[in-house]
Amino acid sequence: MNNHQKSTFHPLGDFLNPALALLGQGLIKSPIWQKLNFANHPYLCKGLIILMLFPLSVSANNCVVLLYHHFSDTTPKSTSISPKLFEQHLQYLQDNDFQVLKLNTMLERLDNDNLPNKCVVLTADDAYQSIAKNAYPLLKKYQMSMSVFVPTEAIDKKYKAMMSWQQMRDIQGETMQFYNHGTDHSHFLDLDASQIQTQIQQAQKRLNQKLGKRHKILAYPYGEASLTILEQVKKMGYTAFGQHSGVISKASHQQNLPRFPMAAHYAKMPSFKTKVNTLPMPIKAKITHPIFTQNPPTLTLEFSKSLNKHQKANLNCFANGGVTMVWQGSQSVTITAKKPLTHRRSKYNCTLPSKQKGRYHWHSIQWINPNIKE
Numbered sequence: 080m081n082n083h084q085k086s087t088f089h090p091l092g093d094f095l096n097p098a099l100a101l102l103g104q105g106l107i108k109s110p111i112w113q114k115l116n117f118a119n120h121p122y123l124c125k126g127l128i129i130l131m132l133f134p135l136s137v138s139a140n141n142c143v144v145l146l147y148h149h150f151s152d153t154t155p156k157s158t159s160i161s162p163k164l165f166e167q168h169l170q171y172l173q174d175n176d177f178q179v180l181k182l183n184t185m186l187e188r189l190d191n192d193n194l195p196n197k198c199v200v201l202t203a204d205d206a207y208q209s210i211a212k213n214a215y216p217l218l219k220k221y222q223m224s225m226s227v228f229v230p231t232e233a234i235d236k237k238y239k240a241m242m243s244w245q246q247m248r249d250i251q252g253e254t255m256q257f258y259n260h261g262t263d264h265s266h267f268l269d270l271d272a273s274q275i276q277t278q279i280q281q282a283q284k285r286l287n288q289k290l291g292k293r294h295k296i297l298a299y300p301y302g303e304a305s306l307t308i309l310e311q312v313k314k315m316g317y318t319a320f321g322q323h324s325g326v327i328s329k330a331s332h333q334q335n336l337p338r339f340p341m342a343a344h345y346a347k348m349p350s351f352k353t354k355v356n357t358l359p360m361p362i363k364a365k366i367t368h369p370i371f372t373q374n375p376p377t378l379t380l381e382f383s384k385s386l387n388k389h390q391k392a393n394l395n396c397f398a399n400g401g402v403t404m405v406w407q408g409s410q411s412v413t414i415t416a417k418k419p420l421t422h423r424r425s426k427y428n429c430t431l432p433s434k435q436k437g438r439y440h441w442h443s444i445q446w447i448n449p450n451i452k453e
Protein backbone atom coordinates (compact mmCIF):
# COMPACT_ATOMS: atom_id res chain seq x y z
CA MET A 80 0.00 0.00 0.00
CA ASN A 81 2.79 2.39 0.86
CA ASN A 82 4.65 3.66 -2.17
CA HIS A 83 7.64 4.90 -0.21
CA GLN A 84 9.37 2.06 1.58
CA LYS A 85 12.63 3.83 2.20
CA SER A 86 13.20 6.06 5.17
CA THR A 87 15.19 9.23 4.59
CA PHE A 88 16.24 9.72 8.19
CA HIS A 89 19.94 10.36 8.46
CA PRO A 90 21.42 9.82 11.93
CA LEU A 91 23.98 12.57 11.29
CA GLY A 92 21.52 14.97 9.70
CA ASP A 93 20.80 16.81 12.91
CA PHE A 94 24.25 18.27 13.21
CA LEU A 95 25.92 17.60 9.86
CA ASN A 96 24.46 20.59 8.05
CA PRO A 97 25.18 23.28 10.69
CA ALA A 98 28.64 21.77 11.25
CA LEU A 99 29.51 21.93 7.55
CA ALA A 100 28.18 25.45 7.25
CA LEU A 101 30.37 26.55 10.17
CA LEU A 102 33.36 24.73 8.71
CA GLY A 103 32.84 26.50 5.39
CA GLN A 104 32.50 29.93 7.01
CA GLY A 105 35.52 29.29 9.24
CA LEU A 106 37.64 28.25 6.27
CA ILE A 107 36.81 31.34 4.24
CA LYS A 108 37.66 33.61 7.17
CA SER A 109 40.88 31.75 8.06
CA PRO A 110 44.35 33.32 7.47
CA ILE A 111 45.37 30.34 5.29
CA TRP A 112 42.43 30.96 2.98
CA GLN A 113 43.13 34.70 2.87
CA LYS A 114 46.82 34.12 2.04
CA LEU A 115 46.17 31.77 -0.84
CA ASN A 116 47.22 33.48 -4.05
CA PHE A 117 44.56 32.48 -6.47
CA ALA A 118 46.11 34.41 -9.36
CA ASN A 119 49.11 32.06 -9.28
CA HIS A 120 46.93 29.02 -8.88
CA PRO A 121 44.22 29.32 -11.48
CA TYR A 122 43.21 25.74 -10.79
CA LEU A 123 42.58 26.67 -7.18
CA CYS A 124 39.38 28.55 -7.37
CA LYS A 125 37.49 29.64 -4.28
CA GLY A 126 34.18 29.09 -6.00
CA LEU A 127 35.09 25.55 -6.95
CA ILE A 128 36.11 24.69 -3.43
CA ILE A 129 32.90 26.17 -2.08
CA LEU A 130 30.99 24.11 -4.62
CA MET A 131 32.91 21.01 -3.55
CA LEU A 132 32.26 21.68 0.10
CA PHE A 133 28.65 22.73 0.13
CA PRO A 134 26.98 19.93 -1.79
CA LEU A 135 27.80 17.89 1.30
CA SER A 136 25.60 20.18 3.30
CA VAL A 137 22.48 19.56 1.21
CA SER A 138 19.31 19.77 3.23
CA ALA A 139 17.58 16.86 4.84
CA ASN A 140 14.92 17.24 2.13
CA ASN A 141 11.85 17.91 4.19
CA CYS A 142 9.23 20.63 4.41
CA VAL A 143 6.57 21.94 6.78
CA VAL A 144 3.17 22.69 5.26
CA LEU A 145 0.81 24.94 7.23
CA LEU A 146 -2.99 24.81 6.98
CA TYR A 147 -5.14 27.92 7.49
CA HIS A 148 -8.87 28.60 6.89
CA HIS A 149 -10.14 32.10 7.83
CA PHE A 150 -7.99 35.23 8.23
CA SER A 151 -10.36 37.30 10.32
CA ASP A 152 -11.24 38.42 13.84
CA THR A 153 -14.94 37.75 13.34
CA THR A 154 -15.09 34.17 11.98
CA PRO A 155 -15.20 30.99 14.18
CA LYS A 156 -12.09 30.92 16.37
CA SER A 157 -11.43 27.20 15.88
CA THR A 158 -10.68 27.76 12.18
CA SER A 159 -9.45 31.36 12.22
CA ILE A 160 -6.33 33.41 12.65
CA SER A 161 -6.37 37.19 13.08
CA PRO A 162 -4.73 39.12 10.21
CA LYS A 163 -2.42 40.67 12.81
CA LEU A 164 -1.15 37.30 14.01
CA PHE A 165 -0.87 36.05 10.42
CA GLU A 166 1.42 38.97 9.65
CA GLN A 167 3.57 37.95 12.63
CA HIS A 168 3.86 34.48 11.05
CA LEU A 169 5.07 35.97 7.78
CA GLN A 170 7.43 38.36 9.56
CA TYR A 171 8.95 35.45 11.51
CA LEU A 172 9.44 33.41 8.33
CA GLN A 173 11.12 36.39 6.66
CA ASP A 174 13.31 37.30 9.65
CA ASN A 175 14.47 33.72 10.10
CA ASP A 176 15.35 33.01 6.47
CA PHE A 177 12.67 30.44 5.78
CA GLN A 178 12.04 29.74 2.12
CA VAL A 179 8.31 29.83 1.52
CA LEU A 180 7.83 27.73 -1.60
CA LYS A 181 4.88 27.40 -3.92
CA LEU A 182 3.14 24.10 -3.29
CA ASN A 183 3.87 22.57 -6.68
CA THR A 184 7.51 23.75 -6.50
CA MET A 185 7.89 22.06 -3.14
CA LEU A 186 6.48 18.77 -4.50
CA GLU A 187 8.86 18.88 -7.48
CA ARG A 188 11.86 19.68 -5.31
CA LEU A 189 10.89 16.94 -2.84
CA ASP A 190 10.96 14.49 -5.74
CA ASN A 191 14.40 15.74 -6.80
CA ASP A 192 15.83 15.64 -3.24
CA ASN A 193 16.33 19.36 -3.57
CA LEU A 194 14.35 21.04 -0.78
CA PRO A 195 15.95 23.95 1.08
CA ASN A 196 16.87 23.55 4.73
CA LYS A 197 14.19 25.86 6.07
CA CYS A 198 11.25 24.99 3.88
CA VAL A 199 7.67 26.11 4.49
CA VAL A 200 4.53 25.98 2.32
CA LEU A 201 1.40 27.96 3.16
CA THR A 202 -2.03 26.50 2.35
CA ALA A 203 -5.63 27.41 3.14
CA ASP A 204 -8.76 25.32 2.73
CA ASP A 205 -12.22 26.36 1.50
CA ALA A 206 -11.55 29.63 -0.40
CA TYR A 207 -13.11 31.99 2.12
CA GLN A 208 -13.49 35.72 1.40
CA SER A 209 -10.98 36.65 4.08
CA ILE A 210 -8.24 35.01 1.98
CA ALA A 211 -8.67 37.62 -0.76
CA LYS A 212 -9.43 40.43 1.66
CA ASN A 213 -6.86 39.91 4.41
CA ALA A 214 -4.32 37.18 3.53
CA TYR A 215 -3.61 38.18 -0.06
CA PRO A 216 -2.40 41.76 0.66
CA LEU A 217 -0.06 40.48 3.38
CA LEU A 218 1.30 37.73 1.15
CA LYS A 219 1.94 40.36 -1.55
CA LYS A 220 3.72 42.57 0.96
CA TYR A 221 6.03 39.75 2.08
CA GLN A 222 6.30 38.27 -1.43
CA MET A 223 5.19 34.86 -0.26
CA SER A 224 2.76 32.47 -1.88
CA MET A 225 -0.19 30.38 -0.71
CA SER A 226 -2.15 27.52 -2.19
CA VAL A 227 -5.90 27.41 -1.58
CA PHE A 228 -8.06 24.28 -1.83
CA VAL A 229 -11.45 25.13 -3.33
CA PRO A 230 -14.78 23.27 -2.90
CA THR A 231 -16.03 24.27 -6.36
CA GLU A 232 -19.79 23.94 -5.80
CA ALA A 233 -19.75 26.59 -3.08
CA ILE A 234 -18.21 29.00 -5.61
CA ASP A 235 -20.65 28.00 -8.36
CA LYS A 236 -23.54 28.59 -5.94
CA LYS A 237 -22.05 32.00 -5.07
CA TYR A 238 -22.01 31.44 -1.28
CA LYS A 239 -21.42 34.81 0.34
CA ALA A 240 -18.64 33.60 2.61
CA MET A 241 -16.59 32.38 -0.33
CA MET A 242 -14.53 34.07 -3.02
CA SER A 243 -16.00 34.32 -6.49
CA TRP A 244 -14.35 32.83 -9.60
CA GLN A 245 -13.59 36.40 -10.68
CA GLN A 246 -11.88 37.21 -7.38
CA MET A 247 -9.77 34.07 -7.73
CA ARG A 248 -8.82 34.97 -11.30
CA ASP A 249 -7.80 38.43 -10.09
CA ILE A 250 -5.43 37.18 -7.42
CA GLN A 251 -4.08 33.94 -8.89
CA GLY A 252 -0.45 33.87 -9.98
CA GLU A 253 2.82 33.93 -8.08
CA THR A 254 1.08 34.84 -4.81
CA MET A 255 -1.99 32.63 -4.92
CA GLN A 256 -2.69 29.23 -6.47
CA PHE A 257 -5.90 27.19 -6.37
CA TYR A 258 -6.33 23.43 -6.11
CA ASN A 259 -8.88 20.64 -5.72
CA HIS A 260 -10.97 20.18 -2.54
CA GLY A 261 -13.80 18.13 -4.12
CA THR A 262 -17.06 19.74 -5.18
CA ASP A 263 -19.42 19.99 -2.21
CA HIS A 264 -17.18 19.31 0.80
CA SER A 265 -18.71 15.87 1.49
CA HIS A 266 -16.91 13.48 3.79
CA PHE A 267 -15.26 11.12 1.28
CA LEU A 268 -15.72 8.28 3.78
CA ASP A 269 -19.50 8.62 3.40
CA LEU A 270 -19.22 8.16 -0.40
CA ASP A 271 -18.58 5.16 -2.64
CA ALA A 272 -15.68 4.96 -5.09
CA SER A 273 -17.60 6.32 -8.09
CA GLN A 274 -18.95 9.26 -6.09
CA ILE A 275 -15.43 10.09 -4.90
CA GLN A 276 -14.19 9.93 -8.49
CA THR A 277 -16.95 12.31 -9.56
CA GLN A 278 -16.13 14.73 -6.72
CA ILE A 279 -12.48 14.91 -7.72
CA GLN A 280 -12.92 14.95 -11.49
CA GLN A 281 -15.76 17.50 -11.44
CA ALA A 282 -13.86 19.84 -9.14
CA GLN A 283 -10.74 19.59 -11.30
CA LYS A 284 -12.75 20.22 -14.46
CA ARG A 285 -14.40 23.28 -12.93
CA LEU A 286 -11.07 24.72 -11.71
CA ASN A 287 -9.48 24.13 -15.11
CA GLN A 288 -12.42 25.76 -16.90
CA LYS A 289 -12.59 28.79 -14.64
CA LEU A 290 -8.95 29.38 -13.71
CA GLY A 291 -6.85 27.49 -16.25
CA LYS A 292 -5.20 24.09 -16.23
CA ARG A 293 -3.47 23.06 -13.01
CA HIS A 294 -1.55 20.25 -11.34
CA LYS A 295 -3.45 17.32 -9.86
CA ILE A 296 -3.19 18.27 -6.19
CA LEU A 297 -6.01 17.50 -3.76
CA ALA A 298 -6.88 18.15 -0.11
CA TYR A 299 -9.43 15.76 1.37
CA PRO A 300 -12.35 17.58 3.02
CA TYR A 301 -11.75 17.27 6.80
CA GLY A 302 -8.53 15.42 5.94
CA GLU A 303 -10.59 12.22 5.84
CA ALA A 304 -9.47 9.25 3.74
CA SER A 305 -9.22 5.47 4.12
CA LEU A 306 -6.40 3.34 2.71
CA THR A 307 -8.76 2.39 -0.16
CA ILE A 308 -9.31 6.07 -0.95
CA LEU A 309 -5.55 6.76 -0.86
CA GLU A 310 -5.08 3.98 -3.42
CA GLN A 311 -7.91 5.29 -5.63
CA VAL A 312 -6.53 8.83 -5.54
CA LYS A 313 -3.06 7.52 -6.39
CA LYS A 314 -4.46 5.68 -9.42
CA MET A 315 -6.13 8.92 -10.51
CA GLY A 316 -2.70 10.55 -10.50
CA TYR A 317 -3.23 12.98 -7.62
CA THR A 318 -0.95 14.05 -4.80
CA ALA A 319 -3.13 14.57 -1.73
CA PHE A 320 -3.08 16.26 1.67
CA GLY A 321 -4.71 15.33 4.96
CA GLN A 322 -5.11 17.44 8.09
CA HIS A 323 -2.84 15.54 10.46
CA SER A 324 0.25 17.37 11.60
CA GLY A 325 3.78 16.41 10.64
CA VAL A 326 6.65 17.15 8.29
CA ILE A 327 6.77 16.10 4.66
CA SER A 328 9.70 13.98 3.51
CA LYS A 329 10.27 11.28 0.92
CA ALA A 330 9.02 8.83 3.56
CA SER A 331 5.57 10.49 3.59
CA HIS A 332 2.72 8.80 1.75
CA GLN A 333 2.15 10.98 -1.32
CA GLN A 334 -1.63 10.62 -1.00
CA ASN A 335 -1.66 11.34 2.73
CA LEU A 336 0.68 14.29 3.20
CA PRO A 337 0.57 16.06 6.57
CA ARG A 338 -0.11 19.74 7.31
CA PHE A 339 0.06 21.62 10.61
CA PRO A 340 -3.33 23.25 11.34
CA MET A 341 -2.91 26.95 12.15
CA ALA A 342 -5.92 28.30 14.03
CA ALA A 343 -6.95 29.28 17.56
CA HIS A 344 -4.15 28.58 20.10
CA TYR A 345 -2.18 26.45 17.60
CA ALA A 346 -1.59 29.62 15.59
CA LYS A 347 -0.03 31.56 18.50
CA MET A 348 3.64 32.41 18.04
CA PRO A 349 5.20 29.83 20.44
CA SER A 350 3.26 27.00 18.75
CA PHE A 351 3.89 28.43 15.27
CA LYS A 352 7.66 28.65 15.90
CA THR A 353 7.76 25.05 17.13
CA LYS A 354 5.82 23.82 14.10
CA VAL A 355 7.86 25.56 11.39
CA ASN A 356 11.07 24.30 12.98
CA THR A 357 9.86 20.71 13.22
CA LEU A 358 11.69 17.72 11.72
CA PRO A 359 10.28 14.37 10.53
CA MET A 360 10.11 11.57 13.08
CA PRO A 361 12.90 9.06 12.28
CA ILE A 362 10.54 6.13 11.76
CA LYS A 363 10.27 3.49 9.07
CA ALA A 364 7.72 4.47 6.44
CA LYS A 365 4.54 2.61 7.24
CA ILE A 366 0.98 3.76 6.79
CA THR A 367 -1.44 3.07 9.65
CA HIS A 368 -5.09 2.53 8.77
CA PRO A 369 -6.87 5.64 10.09
CA ILE A 370 -10.17 3.78 10.49
CA PHE A 371 -9.77 1.81 13.66
CA THR A 372 -11.46 -1.41 14.72
CA GLN A 373 -10.48 -1.43 18.38
CA ASN A 374 -11.31 1.56 20.54
CA PRO A 375 -8.99 3.04 21.70
CA PRO A 376 -6.73 2.18 18.74
CA THR A 377 -3.01 1.42 19.02
CA LEU A 378 -0.34 3.20 16.98
CA THR A 379 2.97 1.40 16.49
CA LEU A 380 6.06 3.47 15.75
CA GLU A 381 9.08 1.64 14.41
CA PHE A 382 12.18 3.81 14.56
CA SER A 383 14.82 3.61 11.85
CA LYS A 384 17.55 3.28 14.49
CA SER A 385 17.78 2.31 18.14
CA LEU A 386 16.82 5.02 20.63
CA ASN A 387 18.94 5.37 23.75
CA LYS A 388 17.48 5.53 27.25
CA HIS A 389 17.40 9.31 27.23
CA GLN A 390 15.65 9.51 23.85
CA LYS A 391 13.11 6.87 24.86
CA ALA A 392 12.32 8.84 28.00
CA ASN A 393 11.89 12.01 25.94
CA LEU A 394 9.48 10.61 23.37
CA ASN A 395 6.20 12.31 24.23
CA CYS A 396 2.86 11.24 22.83
CA PHE A 397 -0.45 13.01 23.35
CA ALA A 398 -4.11 12.11 22.99
CA ASN A 399 -7.24 13.30 24.78
CA GLY A 400 -7.05 11.85 28.28
CA GLY A 401 -3.44 10.70 27.95
CA VAL A 402 -1.73 7.66 26.44
CA THR A 403 -0.08 4.42 27.49
CA MET A 404 3.28 3.76 25.82
CA VAL A 405 4.84 0.31 25.73
CA TRP A 406 8.34 -0.21 24.35
CA GLN A 407 9.39 -3.39 22.59
CA GLY A 408 13.18 -3.11 22.72
CA SER A 409 14.75 0.19 21.68
CA GLN A 410 13.27 0.63 18.20
CA SER A 411 9.56 0.01 18.55
CA VAL A 412 6.85 1.50 20.74
CA THR A 413 3.07 1.14 20.88
CA ILE A 414 0.87 4.09 21.84
CA THR A 415 -2.71 3.65 23.01
CA ALA A 416 -5.07 6.31 24.36
CA LYS A 417 -6.18 5.71 27.95
CA LYS A 418 -9.82 6.36 27.06
CA PRO A 419 -11.92 5.29 24.04
CA LEU A 420 -12.08 7.91 21.27
CA THR A 421 -15.48 9.58 21.18
CA HIS A 422 -15.23 12.01 18.23
CA ARG A 423 -15.44 11.36 14.51
CA ARG A 424 -11.81 12.51 14.18
CA SER A 425 -9.16 12.17 16.91
CA LYS A 426 -5.42 12.60 16.87
CA TYR A 427 -2.37 11.06 18.46
CA ASN A 428 0.67 13.36 18.32
CA CYS A 429 4.21 12.29 19.17
CA THR A 430 7.29 14.48 19.58
CA LEU A 431 10.96 13.67 20.16
CA PRO A 432 13.57 16.38 20.89
CA SER A 433 16.17 16.54 18.11
CA LYS A 434 19.89 17.19 18.55
CA GLN A 435 19.27 20.76 17.37
CA LYS A 436 18.19 22.92 20.29
CA GLY A 437 14.50 23.74 20.30
CA ARG A 438 13.67 21.51 17.32
CA TYR A 439 11.45 18.46 17.62
CA HIS A 440 10.80 15.43 15.46
CA TRP A 441 7.05 15.08 14.98
CA HIS A 442 4.58 12.38 13.97
CA SER A 443 0.81 12.39 14.09
CA ILE A 444 -2.11 10.26 13.03
CA GLN A 445 -5.72 11.28 12.54
CA TRP A 446 -8.02 8.42 13.56
CA ILE A 447 -11.49 8.42 12.03
CA ASN A 448 -14.71 6.80 13.19
CA PRO A 449 -17.04 7.12 10.15
CA ASN A 450 -19.97 5.79 12.22
CA ILE A 451 -20.09 9.09 14.08
CA LYS A 452 -21.92 11.47 11.73
CA GLU A 453 -21.41 15.22 11.52
Ligand SMILES: [Zn+2]
Binds near residue numbers: 204205260264301
Ligand atom coordinates in the same frame (compact mmCIF):
# COMPACT_ATOMS: atom_id res chain seq x y z
ZN1 LIG B 1 -12.37 22.13 3.80
